[in-house]
Amino acid sequence: MLSLALHTLRFRLGGFVATFIALFFGAALVMACGGLMESGVRGAVPAQRFAAAPIVVAGDQEYDGSRLSERVRLGQAQVRAVQGVAGMERAVADVSFPVAVVRDGRPVTPLSGGAAGDEHRQLGHGWSSARLAPYTLTAGARPGAVGDVVLDTGLAERAGADVGDRVRIVAAGRTREYRLTGIVEQSGGRTASRPAVFFGDGQAAALRGDDTVDAIGVLPASDTDTAELRDRIDKALDGAAVTLTGDDRGLAEFPRAAAGRQDLIMLSAIFGGWAILVAMFGASSTLGLTVQQRQREMALLKAIGTTPSQLRRMILGETLVISVLASVLGCLPGALLGGLLFDKLADAGIISGAVEFRQSLAPAVVAVVASLLASVGAAYITAHGIAGTRATDALASSATEGRRPTRARIVLSVLFLAGGAGMAVMTVTMMEGDLTAGTAGPACIMWAIGLALLAPGFTKAIVWLLQGPMRALTGLAGYMAVLNARAHTVRLASTITPIILLTGVATGTLYMQQIEDASHRAAHNGVLRTDDVLTAGAGGFAPGTLDRVRQVPGVDAASSYVAGTGFVQSPEDAEQTGDGRPLQGVDDAGNLAVRAATGSLSNLRGDSVALTAEHAESLGRGVGDTVTLRLGDGTPVTVTVVATYQPEGETTALLMPAPLLAAHTTDGVAEQILVHHAAGADPAEVTAAVTALVKDQPGVEVSDSGALTAGRTGGQQQLATINYLVVGLIVGYTAISVVNTLIAATGRRRREFGLQRLTGFTRRQVMAMMALESVLTSIVGVVLGTVAATVTFFPYSLAKLDDPVPSVPLWIYLTIVAGAVLITAAATLLPTWRVTGARPVEAVAGETGR
Numbered sequence: 001m002l003s004l005a006l007h008t009l010r011f012r013l014g015g016f017v018a019t020f021i022a023l024f025f026g027a028a029l030v031m032a033c034g035g036l037m038e039s040g041v042r043g044a045v046p047a048q049r050f051a052a053a054p055i056v057v058a059g060d061q062e063y064d065g066s067r068l069s070e071r072v073r074l075g076q077a078q079v080r081a082v083q084g085v086a087g088m089e090r091a092v093a094d095v096s097f098p099v100a101v102v103r104d105g106r107p108v109t110p111l112s113g114g115a116a117g118d119e120h121r122q123l124g125h126g127w128s129s130a131r132l133a134p135y136t137l138t139a140g141a142r143p144g145a146v147g148d149v150v151l152d153t154g155l156a157e158r159a160g161a162d163v164g165d166r167v168r169i170v171a172a173g174r175t176r177e178y179r180l181t182g183i184v185e186q187s188g189g190r191t192a193s194r195p196a197v198f199f200g201d202g203q204a205a206a207l208r209g210d211d212t213v214d215a216i217g218v219l220p221a222s223d224t225d226t227a228e229l230r231d232r233i234d235k236a237l238d239g240a241a242v243t244l245t246g247d248d249r250g251l252a253e254f255p256r257a258a259a260g261r262q263d264l265i266m267l268s269a270i271f272g273g274w275a276i277l278v279a280m281f282g283a284s285s286t287l288g289l290t291v292q293q294r295q296r297e298m299a300l301l302k303a304i305g306t307t308p309s310q311l312r313r314m315i316l317g318e319t320l321v322i323s324v325l326a327s328v329l330g331c332l333p334g335a336l337l338g339g340l341l342f343d344k345l346a347d348a349g350i351i352s353g354a355v356e357f358r359q360s361l362a363p364a365v366v367a368v369v370a371s372l373l374a375s376v377g378a379a380y381i382t383a384h385g386i387a388g389t390r391a392t393d394a395l396a397s398s399a400t401e402g403r404r405p406t407r408a409r410i411v412l413s414v415l416f417l418a419g420g421a422g423m424a425v426m427t428v429t430m431m432e433g434d435l436t437a438g439t440a441g442p443a444c445i446m447w448a449i450g451l452a453l454l455a456p457g458f459t460k461a462i463v464w465l466l467q468g469p470m471r472a473l474t475g476l477a478g479y480m481a482v483l484n485a486r487a488h489t490v491r492l493a494s495t496i497t498p499i500i501l502l503t504g505v506a507t508g509t510l511y512m513q514q515i516e517d518a519s520h521r522a523a524h525n526g527v528l529r530t531d532d533v534l535t536a537g538a539g540g541f542a543p544g545t546l547d548r549v550r551q552v553p554g555v556d557a558a559s560s561y562v563a564g565t566g567f568v569q570s571p572e573d574a575e576q577t578g579d580g581r582p583l584q585g586v587d588d589a590g591n592l593a594v595r596a597a598t599g600s601l602s603n604l605r606g607d608s609v610a611l612t613a614e615h616a617e618s619l620g621r622g623v624g625d626t627v628t629l630r631l632g633d634g635t636p637v638t639v640t641v642v643a644t645y646q647p648e649g650e651t652t653a654l655l656m657p658a659p660l661l662a663a664h665t666t667d668g669v670a671e672q673i674l675v676h677h678a679a680g681a682d683p684a685e686v687t688a689a690v691t692a693l694v695k696d697q698p699g700v701e702v703s704d705s706g707a708l709t710a711g712r713t714g715g716q717q718q719l720a721t722i723n724y725l726v727v728g729l730i731v732g733y734t735a736i737s738v739v740n741t742l743i744a745a746t747g748r749r750r751r752e753f754g755l756q757r758l759t760g761f762t763r764r765q766v767m768a769m770m771a772l773e774s775v776l777t778s779i780v781g782v783v784l785g786t787v788a789a790t791v792t793f794f795p796y797s798l799a800k801l802d803d804p805v806p807s808v809p810l811w812i813y814l815t816i817v818a819g820a821v822l823i824t825a826a827a828t829l830l831p832t833w834r835v836t837g838a839r840p841v842e843a844v845a846g847e848t849g850r
Contacts, residue, residue, distance in 0.1 A: 019323075019326070019375070021326075023323050024329060027367040028330040029334070029337075030272070030371075031331045034272065034363025036272070036338060036345075037268040038358060038363055040264030041265060045258075045352070047250045048354070049253055050094075050253060052131065052217075053092070056215055057218065058074070058216075059634070060242045061255050063567060066567070066579065069256075069580075073214060074212060074214075076212075079091075081236045082216050084236065085229070087229045087232065089222075091219070093215075095129075095205060096125055097667070098538050098539045099170060100537070101122060101151065101159050102170060106698060107698055107699045109122055126201035126204035127198045133187075135184040135186055138185050144181065148179050148200060149181065149198065150180070150182040152183070153185045173538075173539050173542045193354070210668075215253075218233065230245060254352050257355050264345070276370055316376060316379050320375075331364040331368065335364075413454045416447070420445075423440070425795075427443065427799050428795045441508070448505065451500055451784040451788055452496070452501065456489045470482055480756075500781050500788065502735060502819075502823075507816050509792070514806070515793060527653060528593055529591060529593040531677045531686070531687075533705060534700060535703070536697065541669075545673070545697070546560055549675060554685060555675055555678065556590060558588060558674065558676070559587050562665060565582060565632055566630055568627060570628040585655075594645040594646065597646050598622065598643065604642060604657050608640050609627060609655065610643040610654070610655040611644050623642060631661070637664075675690055739823060746770070754838075763836050767832060771825065782817050782820055793808070
């Protein structure tokens, strides 16, 4: 039977191509998400500056199962402990601090690109750590006296400097001239992405500002086993630090890369699950349609004596051949797509550029298996129904469709609808923070699938409602379109399914992102008030800058500003998520837009904190009580509650003095100053005066308050990027499914169009009828897709904004609807025009001959 099916394949080429395309792109989508998942699980961060050190000792970035947001540094006690271990040639401590090489008054490279550009920041180091890469001198000599510096080749070229020249460098907020004594480049190992500036060890420690170190590179003696040496170091440290080997050594250089790996795993799991559901359901829908279109063929086979088991084997066999071929070939572009997605995520700052993309055969196996399960499962269900029907009944049903949905379809739809409703309820009642999206998004997918399974019933109802107006407004063409829709609801429902997915996924996810943005804008704008934002990217501002800004005429308040993340260690914070609590540091209450509910925000000095009133109540703390926090670098700090405040929006930020919070950040300084204009002052004049004040500080930028919001919501914007990117892929796939399904469905109606034209229909009337059918298809798909989307964004809005009806742009929905209508019309009318190009007699005779 399989041989017969393959030999007659050329007569069913349209259905074969439709199934092949659906499975091909579905496998590619699953393969791409699988590659992202594997890269996150492997989390390879190859060493760059520590490439020559087999063992690297670094601070433990873990706290209570969560990642700390700032670099955890090592003290001199840990340095001495490592240096005292036997079996090493040398243990080299490395310090780093932000610097900027200046040419013509501007940094020669970007100071910081946020999370996306962290691995490209210019950093200063002590000369002794150059051997850890290793860096070797290509010209000149090592830095000797104070005021000497060595640049890597790339920086020297950008600065237009050679050995003996004077170069201007910003470090610790000060701009000074240094004598370039040498130029280095990395030899062997891996080329460092961060530009390197080397000072003498003593000067580097002075510019760093304390005696802590970033990491210790261990160079074993020639006769020492690396594993044994690592064990000895672990014993000497006794848990005070971690030892890293292999690709994990890169985490000592890029501690934020570990958090990026976790984000990549989470995001790829969520969107990979979405992709599998959407892609496999779309593929099985297309396959089911192509098999249903062969009912007459199956009936004739049964009439000449073919047994049910032979029919099942034929359908399953040809499905298996198509699905294996399509899914295996789909893995090839899927691998390329996975790498492209990974690069886009790194560019957007979702993951560190230091993480490498790794992809084995495992994602391909998952993609192929998922395709096989979906296609063979759909083929088995369809084949079972056809094979179990008597030949006479099968011949009759090939002309008229069944009136009732199958029991399996009803059960599956109830399960999907119930699951989606349960997730919607969880979104409102149980989820908080970023976890909310983890239930709101899948709710939309599950409802879209559940409604698609019941599409025949909904199609009948909607067509019944529209038949009167359509007949009245469009005449004969509308009458025929309604008759076709009522007579072939199963066929119409198959073409509606991908439109439901397209409308539901696109509308639900894009509106979720709009709600998320609105939530964070409300939270952030409700805490601070600022008109100008000064941002420095190379070790903060020059000494005295804040005081001089405060003296500018028209400035009402100016404050250093630091943002971070920390954990409430004591008392127990039952509502604290694994990401901790947001921390905001200021040193002038005039820049706070909130008012104290109890206490005074002006008392934010020294070791103090202000909590939201709700958070303080949940902790059982009030003004005068103490709270122990674990700051971003892992340091425990006991602070006194000096005030509580009532915020606007969802924020749970802890307000702290900027100097206290800045001391526990990676750079150790406040890199932003907030400026609030006095009432009645000319905003343009104040901004111009502030800009003139810092014009001699290279790299310092003055912008409006929008920059602060953008900077503080950078993580959310990165999440938006991944949302738009992956949703774009899913929507693109569903759009392909729409086109694919409609072309397959329309192409099989050659004989029907031929008979209509033989009875007096013109080609234009057939086109008009199909145009109205596409309108009906679009209306049903858009209506059901919209219902699926509401299950996502209404609960999500209630959870995030306390408002069940969010204020979101209507144009997004209208654009999605217009896109769905245009795709449906094009995929219906173009094949209709091609099919009706033949003479009616030839169309009927050709189809009958098949």
